[in-house]
Amino acid sequence: MGGRGDLSDNPALHSEGKSQLARSRIVQPPKAPNPGWIAPQLVTLTTRPPQGEWRYEIKYDGYRLLVRIDGDQVQLFTKNGFDWTDRMPLLTKDLERLAVHSAWLDGEVVIQEDDGRPAFQALQSAFASKATDDLVYVAFDLLYLNGADLRGEAVELRRQVLEALLEHCPMERVRFSVTLDADPMQLLANACRMNLEGIVGKRDGSRYSSARDGAWAKLKCGNRQEFVIAGYTRAAAGIGSLLLGLHNDDGQLVYAGRVRSGISERTLKALRVALAPLAQDRTPLIDPPRMERAGVVWLAPQQVCEVKFAEITPAGKVRHAVFVGLRDDKPADAISLENDSELD
Structure with a gap:
């Protein structure tokens, strides 16, 4: 497939700030079969920011979507394992350009307003009318890559590799969910003023357990x-x-x-x-x-x-x-x- 290659040779991983990661075992760990299904990490609702070292992102108002890539095949799965690949042909075609042999991504599919805010009812209308050309996939985690099972790695390392991968291969309908570097209560207040759903925090060092283990937390505006x-x-x-x-x-x-x-x-x-x-x-x-x-x-x-x-x-x-x-x-x-x- 055009544009795909070995990520260990990907220049994006050798840019400033990522060279140490490129040399680490996260790029070339022991080989593992590409899983047929990975259950998503579950998020715990909390009323206040948890203690410890956490990183925060926007909570996107859309549908949770996991992407499986195996050779030339791209599959899009809902949170509960339903295959929705046929419902999003343009997004699937975009993801076919990703420079990997095999991968699992976790993220949220949304429709964005002109100001960038997700529009949930527009998303529902898009699926109901089969008009999904304007969907955007916001990726926030990388679970598996080119034979390497990354679920046991720290979330911050998984996200660094994901960010480098998406920087190296920009796609029209795929975005990276950036980390917001600010006090979480200030972030939440700003999210609420913008009529967003809230924020999600992820504990530094946490692995991807596919369970509600408290490693991911959400603070909601309402x-x-x-x-x-x-x-x-x-x-x-x-x-x-x-x-x-x-x-x-x-x-x-x-x-x-x-x-x-x-x-x-x-x-x-x-x-x-x-x-x-x-x-x-x-x-x-x-x-x-x-x-x-x-x-x-x-x-x-x-x-x-x-x-x-x-x-x-x-x-x-x-x-x-x-x-x-x-x-x-x-x-x-x-x-x-x-x-x-x-x-x-």
Whole structure:
């Protein structure tokens, strides 16, 4: 494939500040087979910056995407292992130019506004209409490279190699997620003023464990998470409010309130298409709200949506909920309440 070569001979890795890295074992470690799948590193929600040495990046408002390259084949996988390569032909073609024999990249696919901010609803519309030419892949980690499994290396070294790789082979639709060198609370305040989702911190020296081990932490500008759509109320437009659910510790789907705000006419059309095949007679909730049977349509608990809200009450219901969009990249059976953690 044109443009590909041995990264150990890549001039980008021998530029100032990277020569030591180029000579280290991260460039030529013991060979390892290219994995067929790598589960993504999971992020812990926290309310304050953790102690210790951390590096921070923008939290991009898009879909998590892992890239596997093996010879001439490029595959794009969602967080849960769905192959979405065919949905993003131009991005796939761009990644074919990357100067590697084999690799795994981790990142986020977004659509950016003119000022560079991610636009989540535009991203959803792009996938719904199969108009994905404007997608941008923001890469933030390198897990495997030319026979070398890098998951056991420190995150800062993995990111240095990734940055050098992308500098050596610029691509129209691929960016590097830069490290932001500032106080994390100042970074978070600036992110919120810019209407971004928040920031993500990664502990120096941490390996890529494909688990929620506290090595990656996110600080968010507001309350926002995924819910299962358990049903909806009937209305003249066909759909009134969406009835939301979350799984408890026993895996049972519990009623979590409703949302109507934020649902546009275009969204209503998408909802009607997505939800019509899921209609069923019985509620999937263990504690359904009291309402007239004729006024509600229950659904098989398969469709996920994202909602922002003021708070979740002690009774477990969302307050001042606003619909953000459908999430086809996440399985419904994995959706539960996202709890804050205090990382030491």
